[in-house]
Amino acid sequence: MKTKLSAQEFYIRQQKKRTYQIRIARTLILLLFLILWEATADLGILDSFIFSSPSRVVRCFYEMLVNQDLLFHIGITLFETLASFALVLLFTLLITTCLWLNDKVSKTLEPYLVVLNSLPKSALAPLLIVWLGGNYKTIILTGMSVAIFGSILSLYTAFMETDAEKIKLVKTLGGNKKDVLFRVMLPGNIPSLLSIMKVNIGLCLVGVIIGEFIAARIGLGYLIIYGSQVFKLDWVIMSILVLCIIAMGLYQCIGRMEKWYLKRI
Amino acid sequence: MEPILECKNINYSYHSMTGETPALNNINFKINKGEFLSIVGPSGCGKSTLLSLICGLISPECGEILYEGKNISESSRQHFGYMLQKDHLFEWRTIRRNVLLGLEIQKKLSRETSAYADQLLETYGLSAFAEKRPSELSGGMRQRAALIRTLVLKPELLLLDEPFSALDYQTRLKVGDDIGTIIRQEKKTAILVTHDLSEAISMGDKVLVLSNRPGEIKTIVPISLDNSLSPLEKRNCSEFKTYFNLIWKEFESNEDET
Numbered sequence: 001m002k003t004k005l006s007a008q009e010f011y012i013r014q015q016k017k018r019t020y021q022i023r024i025a026r027t028l029i030l031l032l033f034l035i036l037w038e039a040t041a042d043l044g045i046l047d048s049f050i051f052s053s054p055s056r057v058v059r060c061f062y063e064m065l066v067n068q069d070l071l072f073h074i075g076i077t078l079f080e081t082l083a084s085f086a087l088v089l090l091f092t093l094l095i096t097t098c099l100w101l102n103d104k105v106s107k108t109l110e111p112y113l114v115v116l117n118s119l120p121k122s123a124l125a126p127l128l129i130v131w132l133g134g135n136y137k138t139i140i141l142t143g144m145s146v147a148i149f150g151s152i153l154s155l156y157t158a159f160m161e162t163d164a165e166k167i168k169l170v171k172t173l174g175g176n177k178k179d180v181l182f183r184v185m186l187p188g189n190i191p192s193l194l195s196i197m198k199v200n201i202g203l204c205l206v207g208v209i210i211g212e213f214i215a216a217r218i219g220l221g222y223l224i225i226y227g228s229q230v231f232k233l234d235w236v237i238m239s240i241l242v243l244c245i246i247a248m249g250l251y252q253c254i255g256r257m258e259k260w261y262l263k264r265i
Numbered sequence: 266m267e268p269i270l271e272c273k274n275i276n277y278s279y280h281s282m283t284g285e286t287p288a289l290n291n292i293n294f295k296i297n298k299g300e301f302l303s304i305v306g307p308s309g310c311g312k313s314t315l316l317s318l319i320c321g322l323i324s325p326e327c328g329e330i331l332y333e334g335k336n337i338s339e340s341s342r343q344h345f346g347y348m349l350q351k352d353h354l355f356e357w358r359t360i361r362r363n364v365l366l367g368l369e370i371q372k373k374l375s376r377e378t379s380a381y382a383d384q385l386l387e388t389y390g391l392s393a394f395a396e397k398r399p400s401e402l403s404g405g406m407r408q409r410a411a412l413i414r415t416l417v418l419k420p421e422l423l424l425l426d427e428p429f430s431a432l433d434y435q436t437r438l439k440v441g442d443d444i445g446t447i448i449r450q451e452k453k454t455a456i457l458v459t460h461d462l463s464e465a466i467s468m469g470d471k472v473l474v475l476s477n478r479p480g481e482i483k484t485i486v487p488i489s490l491d492n493s494l495s496p497l498e499k500r501n502c503s504e505f506k507t508y509f510n511l512i513w514k515e516f517e518s519n520e521d522e523t
Contacts, residue, residue, distance in 0.1 A: 163353070165349055165350075165351065165353055166353050166355075168322070168349065169347075169349055169353045170366075170370065171322060172320055172322070172345075172347035172349070173347075173366060173367035173370050173371070173414075173418070174342060174343055174367065174370055174371045174418075175370040179370045183355075183366065183369075183370065184355075187355070187357045187358075188355070188357065190357070265356055265357050265398060
C-alpha cells in the first residue's frame with residue numbers, strides 16, 4: 001500500500017512539474033520577445049519609428065491614456081463587440097429554432113446560408129456604411145455579419161445530431177414539439193452552444209475592427225487606421241497589443257463559463 | 266373478460282425513395298388486464314415497430330388498435346408507459362428531476378405526484394441517489410430510474426422495448442429480475458419486446474413469436490410457471506426448458522424458410 005501511494009505521489013509530482021515547466025516556458029517566450037525587441041530597437045538594428053519598441057509602446061499607452069481618452073476608445077470597441085456578440089447569440093437561437101421547427105424552410109434556405117457563410121464579410125462593410133451611415137449601428141452589424149451565419153449553421157448541425165431516441169422518449173411521455181425543444185434540444189445543446197460562443201466572440205471582434213476601419217471616428221480600429229495614415233506607428237502597435245489582451249480576456253471569460261457549466265453537470 | 270388491448274389485422278410498411286419495406290403483416294392479438302406478454306422474434310422483424318404503433322407514435326396502414334374497446338387516440342396514450350432500449354436519462358438533470366420529466370411534460374407535477382416519485386425512489390433503492398447526476402449511477406440503477414420515470418405517470422399498460430439489451434449480461438439478469446418483480450408487484454399490464462428467449466419466458470405469461478420480416482405471428486405460447494417466483498427463480502423450473510425448446514423450434518423453422 002505504501003509503495004502504491006508513493007507511486008501516485010510521484011505521478012502527481014511529475015504532472016505538477018510539467019504544468020510548471022509549461023508556464024515558465026510561456027512567460028520566457030514573452031519576456032525574450034520583449035527584451036529582443038527593446039534591445040534591437042535601442043541598438044538601431046530595428047528602426048523604432050516603424051517597428052516601435054516596448055518602452056515606446058508603454059509611453060504611448062500612458063500619454064494616450066491621459067491626452068487621447070484611450071479608455072474611451074477601448075470601451076467603445078468592447079461595447080460594440082459585446083453588443084454584436086449578444087445579438088448574434090439571440091438571433092442564432094431564434095433562427096436555428098425556426099429552421100429546426102420547419103424542415104422544409106431549412107432545406108430551402110440551406111444554399112443561401114452556405115453562400116452567406118463563405119462570403120468574406122468585409123466586402124459587405126462598405127455597403128452597410130452607405131445604408132446605415134458611419135455610426136456604431138453599422139459597426140455592430142458588421143460584427144454580427146462575420147459570426148452569425150457560421151453560428152446558425154453549427155447550432156443547426158448540433159440540433160440535427162441530437163439523439164433521435166431522446167426525442168422519442170419525450171414523445172412517449174406525451175410531449176409535443178415544444179416539449180422536445182425546451183426539454184431536449186436547448187438544454188442538451190448547451191455544450192455545443194458554448195463552444196460556438198467561444199468562436200463567435202473572436203469573430204465579432206474581427207467584424208467590429210473591420211467596421212471601425214472604415215466607418216468610425218472612435219474605437220481601436222479607428223486608432224489603427226488613423227495611426228497608420230499619419231505614420232504614428234506607436235499608436236498602431238499599441239492598439240494591436242491592447243486588442244490582443246481584449247481578445248484573450250473575452251475568450252477566457254467564455255472558456256471559464258464553459259468549464260463551470262461542464263463541471264456542474 | 267374484456268381485453269385491455271386488442272390489435273386487429275395490423276399492417277405496416279416503411280417507405281423510402283428506394284422502395285417499400287413491409288414490416289408487419291396481419292398482426293392479431295389480445296392482452297388482458299394484469300397480463301405480461303413477451304414478444305420475441307429475429308432482429309428486424311418489426312418488434313419495435315409494433316410497440317411504436319401501439320403507443321401511437323406511428324399509425325398502422327390498415328387494421329385497428331383498440332384500448333379498452335376504443336380506438337387508440339391522444340387521450341389513451343397517457344395510459345401507456347414506454348420504456349426504451351437505453352435509459353436516456355438526461356445528464357443535465359438530477360435523477361429526481363429526470364424521474365419527474367413525464368409529470369412536467371404532462372403538467373401533472375404537484376405535491377402528491379412528486380411525493381409519489383419520492384416514494385418510488387425510496388421503494389426501489391434510489392432515494393440516496395436522487396440528487397446525483399445519471400453518470401454517477403451504475404447501468405442497472407439507471408435502468409431502474411428509467412422505469413420509475415415511466416411508473417410515476419401511473420400507466421395502465423407498460424410497453425418495454427428491449428429495455429435490458431444495453432446492459433451487460435450479469436446486470437441484465439439482475440435488472441430483469443428487479444423490473445419483472447416490480448411490474449408484478451405494481452400489478453401492471455405489460456408488453457415486453459426482446460430477442461432473448463429466456464428473458465421472454467421468465468417474465469411473460471404468454472410468449473408471442475414473430476416470423477422474419479415482414480413480421481407475422483407464428484404462434485402464441487401460454488406460459489404457466491408459478492408467478493410467485495421471480496423471473497430469475499423461474500429459470501430453475503423444470504418446465505422452463507420445455508418452453509425454451511418449444512419456442513426455439515419455432516425460431517428454427519423461421520431460419521429454414523429464408
